[in-house]
Amino acid sequence: MRGEPLDAETIVSATEEMLRRHGPEKTTVLDVARQLGVSHGSVYRHFASKAALREAVIRRWLDQARDELAAAAHNSELPPAERLRTLLTTMFATKWAKAREDPELFATFRVLAAEHSTVSSGHVGFLIAQVRDIVSDGVASGDFAAREPEVLARAVLNATSRFHDPTHAAEWHSPETEADAAAVVALILDGLRTR
Amino acid sequence: MRGEPLDAETIVSATEEMLRRHGPEKTTVLDVARQLGVSHGSVYRHFASKAALREAVIRRWLDQARDELAAAAHNSELPPAERLRTLLTTMFATKWAKAREDPELFATFRVLAAEHSTVSSGHVGFLIAQVRDIVSDGVASGDFAAREPEVLARAVLNATSRFHDPTHAAEWHSPETEADAAAVVALILDGLRTR
DNA sequence: CGACTGACAGATTTCAATATCTGTCAGTCG
DNA sequence: CGACTGACAGATATTGAAATCTGTCAGTCG
Numbered sequence: 271m272r273g274e275p276l277d278a279e280t281i282v283s284a285t286e287e288m289l290r291r292h293g294p295e296k297t298t299v300l301d302v303a304r305q306l307g308v309s310h311g312s313v314y315r316h317f318a319s320k321a322a323l324r325e326a327v328i329r330r331w332l333d334q335a336r337d338e339l340a341a342a343a344h345n346s347e348l349p350p351a352e353r354l355r356t357l358l359t360t361m362f363a364t365k366w367a368k369a370r371e372d373p374e375l376f377a378t379f380r381v382l383a384a385e386h387s388t389v390s391s392g393h394v395g396f397l398i399a400q401v402r403d404i405v406s407d408g409v410a411s412g413d414f415a416a417r418e419p420e421v422l423a424r425a426v427l428n429a430t431s432r433f434h435d436p437t438h439a440a441e442w443h444s445p446e447t448e449a450d451a452a453a454v455v456a457l458i459l460d461g462l463r464t465r
Numbered sequence: 466m467r468g469e470p471l472d473a474e475t476i477v478s479a480t481e482e483m484l485r486r487h488g489p490e491k492t493t494v495l496d497v498a499r500q501l502g503v504s505h506g507s508v509y510r511h512f513a514s515k516a517a518l519r520e521a522v523i524r525r526w527l528d529q530a531r532d533e534l535a536a537a538a539h540n541s542e543l544p545p546a547e548r549l550r551t552l553l554t555t556m557f558a559t560k561w562a563k564a565r566e567d568p569e570l571f572a573t574f575r576v577l578a579a580e581h582s583t584v585s586s587g588h589v590g591f592l593i594a595q596v597r598d599i600v601s602d603g604v605a606s607g608d609f610a611a612r613e614p615e616v617l618a619r620a621v622l623n624a625t626s627r628f629h630d631p632t633h634a635a636e637w638h639s640p641e642t643e644a645d646a647a648a649v650v651a652l653i654l655d656g657l658r659t660r
Numbered sequence: 661c662g663a664c665t666g667a668c669a670g671a672t673t674t675c676a677a678t679a680t681c682t683g684t685c686a687g688t689c690g
Numbered sequence: 691c692g693a694c695t696g697a698c699a700g701a702t703a704t705t706g707a708a709a710t711c712t713g714t715c716a717g718t719c720g
Contacts, residue, residue, distance in 0.1 A: 690691105
């Protein structure tokens with residue numbers, strides 16, 4: 271009936287489409303199978319459970335976000351403080367844009383991220399590493415006060431969570447958000463700098 | 466049948482008790498009236514709606530929290546940085562303790578606070594004012610770099626939201642929370658200080 | 661053989677009937 | 691008169707029977 275082989279990627283894409291259309295509570299494995307024109311048994315050949323399938327979706331989304339951010343934040347000629355500011359503001363702007371452009375999809379993303387907290391922690395780990403690298407450079411060049419880069423990186427992300435943690439998406443509609451974010455970033459950068 | 470007059474305070478107390486016992490979804494005006502041995506019509510004599518009644522409860526809770534914090538953070542002999550550190554850590558510790566001691570009640574509190582965001586914003590306004598006062602003192606004494614105290618105060622609260630905003634209550638169980646909070650406070654205080 | 665189907669058991673969700681609740685107000689009672 | 695009641699309409703929540711879903715697996719098909 272179908273010439274093609276049916277691989278995991280194709281199933282993940284179909285799942286993503288169903289999640290987009292029906293949201294997380296109403297997307298069933300049966301829906302995904304129907305979308306692909308196969309029986310749901312075939313889906314279970316590639317994914318051990320519905321949870322595993324959803325995990326593959328959130329993993330793909332986070333991988334994509336990671337790549338976008340890595341591409342946007344590669345200005346190694348600027349001083350560390352400016353590189354960090356760019357990284358943070360890019361991070362905020364990217365999320366804010368996604369949350370505003372398609373709030374329902376963003377809410378779906380949020381549900382999946384909460385469901386699979388292991389995958390999300392991995393993503394947070396990547397973010398910490400990005401910040402840590404810049405902080406390390408800053409400490410090495412004498413721009414930043416000498417302290418444990420890992421601790422500082424965690425502190426930077428914790429201090430800015432209101433602006434990047436999806437939990438706070440509802441607050442991002444407020445017009446003050448941008449100014450508030452800029453004030454926090456300025457305060458943090460002052461905290462990092464050598465005295 | 467009853468000698469007493471039935472005033473608003475009594476009704477609020479009974480409501481608090483019902484919320485404690487049954488949680489926010491299951492406390493009805495009828496429950497409150499039963500608890501008091503009156504008809505629910507009598508409750509509506511004192512409160513225009515169920516929402517108004519719940520608002521009175523959250524208002525009382527926040528007023529109490531305000532008083533507790535104001536009492537705990539009155540060390541005017543210390544330098545501003547230490548006063549601010551004390552204010553923040555007291556604020557965190559108080560909330561963490563409440564969230565841990567009685568998670569269900571804390572969740573109830575959270576629901577009511579979200580329902581009546583106007584009242585909550587008022588509370589946040591008080592917190593900003595507390596921080597602003599210390600920051601102003603610090604700027605006046607030369608301990609903190611001269612910048613707009615209102616902006617700095619907002620930045621300080623925004624940067625620490627992960628440690629005081631009830632939205633993050635679930636994360637407060639993590640053993641790293643205390644160290645993370647200390648690192649963020651240290652970073653912020655360094656950001657405030659004169660260079 | 662290996663990709664796929666579809667029937668099945670048990671878990672979860674949906675839906676409509678039923679019960680309960682909110683908010684009002686004419687009426688009771690001291 | 692003024693505090694309180696309880697019946698009422700419309701809105702919301704609960705319940706349990708029926709429908710759908712998840713995950714398995716013996717069996718089909720090329």
